[in-house]
Amino acid sequence: MHKEFRAGLIGVTGYTGMELVRLLASHPCMRLNFAASRSEAGKRLGEHYPFLEKRRGADIVIDPPDAKRATARCDIVFLAVPHGTAMNFAAELRGEGLPVVDLSADFRIRDVAVFEQWYATTHSQRALLKEAVYGLPELYGEAIAKARLVANPGCYPTASILGLYAALKHGFISSEDLLIDAKSGTSGAGRKAAVPTLFCEVHDSFRAYNLGKHRHTPEIEQEISIVAGAPVRLSFNPHLLPIDRGIHATIYAKLKGEPSLDEIHAAHVELWKDAPWVRVLPKGGLPETRNVRASMFCDIGLVLDPRTKRLIICSVIDNLCRGASGQALANANLMCGLPMDCGLEQAPLMP
Amino acid sequence: MHKEFRAGLIGVTGYTGMELVRLLASHPCMRLNFAASRSEAGKRLGEHYPFLEKRRGADIVIDPPDAKRATARCDIVFLAVPHGTAMNFAAELRGEGLPVVDLSADFRIRDVAVFEQWYATTHSQRALLKEAVYGLPELYGEAIAKARLVANPGCYPTASILGLYAALKHGFISSEDLLIDAKSGTSGAGRKAAVPTLFCEVHDSFRAYNLGKHRHTPEIEQEISIVAGAPVRLSFNPHLLPIDRGIHATIYAKLKGEPSLDEIHAAHVELWKDAPWVRVLPKGGLPETRNVRASMFCDIGLVLDPRTKRLIICSVIDNLCRGASGQALANANLMCGLPMDCGLEQAPLMP
Amino acid sequence: MHKEFRAGLIGVTGYTGMELVRLLASHPCMRLNFAASRSEAGKRLGEHYPFLEKRRGADIVIDPPDAKRATARCDIVFLAVPHGTAMNFAAELRGEGLPVVDLSADFRIRDVAVFEQWYATTHSQRALLKEAVYGLPELYGEAIAKARLVANPGCYPTASILGLYAALKHGFISSEDLLIDAKSGTSGAGRKAAVPTLFCEVHDSFRAYNLGKHRHTPEIEQEISIVAGAPVRLSFNPHLLPIDRGIHATIYAKLKGEPSLDEIHAAHVELWKDAPWVRVLPKGGLPETRNVRASMFCDIGLVLDPRTKRLIICSVIDNLCRGASGQALANANLMCGLPMDCGLEQAPLMP
């Protein structure tokens, strides 16, 4: 029997905070013991989130964000605050010796110049940046287990990197000319009051945004460059879906040589066979966002287009669970010495 | 050939303003000549509303709200501003001699005490209130044609009053114990940035709000009392639908005597046979909000429940078109001596 | 440590079958060991339901529906087949000595004449009907624990009965003139190929159906009559929501005497304080379907309308989990001597 770990969450009111609260409510070895928000401090968590009443965590009283208080009550802390803010909380908490999982972008980009260019901000915690481990468990599981600061990946990067990984590693595709057309559910846009994400502005409509300049681009390039063994520049293009949860990345890659679909598919199945959360669909199968709803799964569909000599990879995740809070929990599990999928075993919600 | 009337619209950025802009873009005898908004003044209308580009009205430059400017450029003015604000614009515009259609609640309630109680505000234009005509064309068409100030009905009242009218008038139902369970699309909640109407808060969910205390209650009671010939107190209960447009009022009424469904249905068909926009469905038919989308129709379905001795009336409208801006346009047509349905002849949009 | 029970499921392809498969995939003490379907026999369950791959149950090969096979492989069987069909499977399985949870309507109505009238079919298993226990755990928990055949309640009745229970029991409301305006997500319409439930026919629309004559009416009346201690005839009126899951019952009741909202609310809180799944919202609170998504919760909001002397009760459940398969699992838990909420502890899915 594992000890029970006490988790803290700074930034409880956004969709990623909400998701972490949900997951921790039934985690067998970790429980929320500190929840912080500037705007909601003083409220019971169950009052702020009626869905949580009669579930574990409902009676927690929301604290103001404060590293000292967190230290006194937690074994590990999740940061679900905006980039720029997270880095300073991380420094304080690490100063107190606490392990930290940061859901913001602050520690994802190893090259501080790249970070400062894309995020148009100065990185105030460069020393800490060196310590951070990129929290994609399939790629960095061992390092995560030893880490004290984990940079939780972005939602789009999670889908994109897992989608590209096997084909690149096996050399089936070129690392040049990679193109990702990605679509995300609206929870990815956050929980701020804003006209463009009102129901009547999103429902029954569809649009692109930030084409070619989304901040997840350098994060994907960083990790894909490592897999490819050479610097990769790719085209990343996001769109907004009128759904709550889900990311669908359609990845277009040029074939190297003339591998058959059988060969490519078999290599994917083999590479991911021990990964509990990556599911390579049968040949001919294409993933759907609903099949991974509320889960850690990344579903991958493979199409060989002989006419244009491309491999098309569809990679699908839940942006809130796998793309944010579930993955943060998996990282925390590893950091605490728990089984990676502890508290994350539920089947996806259908329909 | 009719002359072309120049319309003004004060309050162009909300959903009702948007709908009026849309309808006026193809009105054969009326065109938008003045559009006002505090926050967007100076912008081309087509810049603010990309859907409008290459349609009539796109090149109008938004003005600040100002009665003098409106007077100089308009034959008639629509007010799509919040209650409390509208009454003062109306007074100014009427002072300049302009006919006004007010989409707010300011002139709907004849009894100023009732207004002030439900809207928790003081009515500053009591004299003008006497002049106002309630703009439900099926009931007040003649008065509207002569009016200079029309109080455009609320969306829920439009559906509720039209739904109840024939059965009450014919005495098939009691005016006691009337109960309306109403459901509205989210555009009814307006276009303000607010967390409760974000996509992820409304989509794939359903909830009631303001049960028993919605401000449309006294408006419905006022008009139903006139039909019933005696003061009516009824229960009105709204709910929020995850759809853009549409109101569905399910109206529950106690039968008086033992009328047959044949009898009730025939009386409805007869009463509404010359009304271009009220459609009594065949016996057994039930209305759907999509069947009236973007139109002036009010679809009425009738169910006799012999077990509980009730008549159930389903009354369905488009809250933005029939329940607000389309009806405002119909009223303006009448005030200008145009055919009532001028510019409102399109079939509903399906699907 | 409990033994692991082997569950069978006859009727695996509908939405209730799908939900049971999902819930059993992570049940700590019960696992699916037999899944049957006429149309899909021979397929792996994971092939039929890609969401299930890499979860427990994915490798089960679907069998044809057959009581003998079920007997050989199961400790308990769930029937998720149409009414009329279920009664015969139940008889066979009971003949083999197996405990059965029937999700159909076949054993819900104690009075066979009422059943035969509303369902327009002959009941072929009248003897068995006497043995059946109505599976609403809050009302019949002890009997369910001893039962060998449980009639799993309908979705609308679950929301309606739980909503009305406390107010009726305490005598706050009259049992006459009860009116239920209910709204259900589209999964309640089943998974048959049919034009009226196509996406484009349901999305962005809303409509009523079967007003005054839905088959859940006598089921609600049966149970409410028991609570009221006298025969109750009520008006039940369903509507179709463009959401996947969720039922919202708005219940209108006449007050008896002049109880205050404080009094009514306190009595509800007290009555349900030990019920793990009934959540009485704070005064002024109204439930939302999303707050109970994928859970066993029934959220209850109370509104006193002094103008019309009514108590309005909003009762909200997830129609697939609480209203069908989750409740079936809770009943199975009780029948097997497991804790009632075993495998049903997850927090609702938000957003």
Place this chain on the structure above:
Amino acid sequence: MHKEFRAGLIGVTGYTGMELVRLLASHPCMRLNFAASRSEAGKRLGEHYPFLEKRRGADIVIDPPDAKRATARCDIVFLAVPHGTAMNFAAELRGEGLPVVDLSADFRIRDVAVFEQWYATTHSQRALLKEAVYGLPELYGEAIAKARLVANPGCYPTASILGLYAALKHGFISSEDLLIDAKSGTSGAGRKAAVPTLFCEVHDSFRAYNLGKHRHTPEIEQEISIVAGAPVRLSFNPHLLPIDRGIHATIYAKLKGEPSLDEIHAAHVELWKDAPWVRVLPKGGLPETRNVRASMFCDIGLVLDPRTKRLIICSVIDNLCRGASGQALANANLMCGLPMDCGLEQAPLMP
């Protein structure tokens, strides 16, 4: 004043038939005079389509599909029947001398071998194929005006060709390596009863289908090859959106040379300045499907990605109106000598 043309419609029950019925209900110079369907013959059109009641066309009685009857009652006929079936109706109607607009794919592909390969069927009307004009008014307006048989373009090709036209024609982009990631509303999947397009299978989900092998591919290649002046092979990849109407094509093209966005944008504005329905968004603007809802508009947004040396073109239409029935009506207008946009002047429906 134009004479009034009598239109026939064979295939009235699908979404394209429904849309044509809607548009013809308010066309000033053309009215539906014959509507045919095998399954619904004998019904009033208003009975089949309640949205149409009290609109022109509601009293038409649906006929069985029959070329002779159509000839007796029509000046022009629309075919909204499946490919394979349409070609034979077209031959019969042309034999009777009637002008025909065919909404199916039967006459879109000039190279019969290509048609037969992609559609896996034999073309039985090769002679007629030579006579057919591809009905994209911006490209073939003059030929359409003289045509007697118009092949109405597919929805995806309409968005794709209009999106690519100016950039290719001006030589800003290479015709090699073109990649289209397209997303369509569910009405594009037709109105057949089928599980994969049920509400609960599509709502709150997203998926790709037919990647690299959709039948609209050769149609796009045919027209793009003409623009490019050389055979083009491109990658076309469709996805299914949980919305009713709308196509969003995200088109990725390699730049030729180093044109600036200013230059590219200005050329687009210039090329389309007299096209009433193509709207080039301001620099930085991106289109949304809702902005073209229920209209003939094609909204084009342009993004230059200097990092990957690509031009990204977002081209958005309403798949039912511009992508099918509205375009068919525009073609019929031209064939009848009417103004192209007659009956198609309405502003898009927002929201």
